[in-house]
Amino acid sequence: MRAPDFWGRRGGIAPLLLSPVAAIYAAATARRMARPGWQAPVPVICCGGATAGGAGKTTLAMDIGSRIQARGTPAHFLLRGYGGSVKGPVQVEPGRHGSEAVGDEALLLAALAPTWVSADRAAGAQLAVAEGAGAIVMDDGLQNPTLAKTLSLLTIDGGYGFGNGHVIPAGPLRESVAAAAARCDAAVLIGPDETGALELLPPTLPVLRGDLVSGPEMAGLAGENVFAFCGIASPRKFFNTLRQGGAVVAGTESFADHYPFDAGDLKALLDQAERLGAIPVTTRKDWVRIPPEFQGRVRVVSVTLRWDDPSQIEALLDRALQQGSLGTA
Incomplete structure (x- = not known):
């Protein structure tokens, strides 16, 4: 589906008319997120977002997965498999699974490392660990409570920001920006901040910056x-x-x-x-x-993520991988 045009612009009557439904949606998300998730014995890094739709989460996940692999730690990817019919948990096999089964992002990730599609993220993580995952990189899942995260990153598309700032269906937000940011260790801004999105974040939340560059x-x-x-x-x-x-x-x-x-x-x-x-x-x-x-x-x-300061993401990964290894001791 295409996102409604009013999701991307401030003002208008539609968000006001839909605000009661949006309040119910936000409250349901908050209740769901209050539940504790399964604690994996390996680090779990979540590349999440506050908005529905693309913000660069898959590209960020690919970058992080590659950095973890370069350290000698076997990284596995985990995602819902949006657009696919398979609910999982199942390991993606590019020669057998098509995008209609597992979604397009899963096929991109599976070209780099073992990838698991699972609507139940905890069940997918359990299989990944059983198959030798030394770290799990989640593509999306910030609003999924079934799996505890070691490191959560709030991915922001600099050109779109948080849209009109309203929660679904009044806008593109899955929850308020404040609620999403409160569960994150850092924000990742991809591209220039054209909408003033950073002004809505807590001043204490670190912001990492990068841009998408062509392959x-x-x-x-x-x-x-x-x-x-x-x-x-x-x-x-x-x-x-x-x-x-x-x-x-x-x-x-x-x-x-x-x-x-x-x-x-x-x-x-x-x-x-x-x-x-x-x-x-x-x-x-x-x-x-x-x-x-x-x-x-x-x-x-293709596109890849170019960081303004790669040392910042490396430092976050250092901490996350150390925390995860301490958790297994």
């Missing part, structure tokens, strides 16, 4: 005409990434987040690219949702 595939597209399409939370961000990388964006097409592309969609998109004399390009997250017979005809541009 090495971008070098082969510099100066080329491209037709860009995607079904992600912030299509504009992807299109701008291509322009900043030197591609000439001849046309664009955007779909709802996690949109399930079918053969008809791809035929129409490839026809449009041909009419424009452009190379069809999409994100890695979208590419895994393309029917396999079309994947070879579409170029991919």
Whole structure:
């Protein structure tokens, strides 16, 4: 689904009309989060967010998982598998599972390290530990109480912030910013703070800053005409990434987040690219949702997280991994 337009702008009558329902939603979340979660015998790092939709959580999780692996600790990823039919707990097998089963983020993560899809995060974590996980990196799950976290990070998209500042359905927030921030050890701001989101955070909450940068595939597209399409939370961000990388964006097409592309969609998109004399390009997250017979005809541009000060995230991981190891003693 596409988020309502009013979620992204301040003011208007819709948030006011929906505020009673939003209050009920927020209260239910608070009651749920008051329950204690299972304490894993290994560190659990949660890359969460306050808003529904994309904020860069998967990219952050991939970065952290890679840093943990580089230390010699076997990291496993854990997520709900949004958009997939499998409730789990199950280990993702890219050759057997498609995005319709486990969701697109799970396939991206599984290319890096063992990945578990589980609506019940505690059950997924238990299996991960049994299979040798030395640390668990959660993609989302800040509002899931079933698993205790060693380190929780509040991921913020600098271009979107906290939207209109209201809780679902009056806005994009899953809970108030204050409630989410109170359970986090730090915030991670991805991109410039264009909405004043940092002003809503407690002054004592550390803020780490970074930006999304295009992968090495971008070098082969510099100066080329491209037709860009995607079904992600912030299509504009992807299109701008291509322009900043030197591609000439001849046309664009955007779909709802996690949109399930079918053969008809791809035929129409490839026809449009041909009419424009452009190379069809999409994100890695979208590419895994393309029917396999079309994947070879579409170029991919991946993104990675570039930290302003990498030593800050390394220090947080040092502390989290030490705390987790002490918990097993």
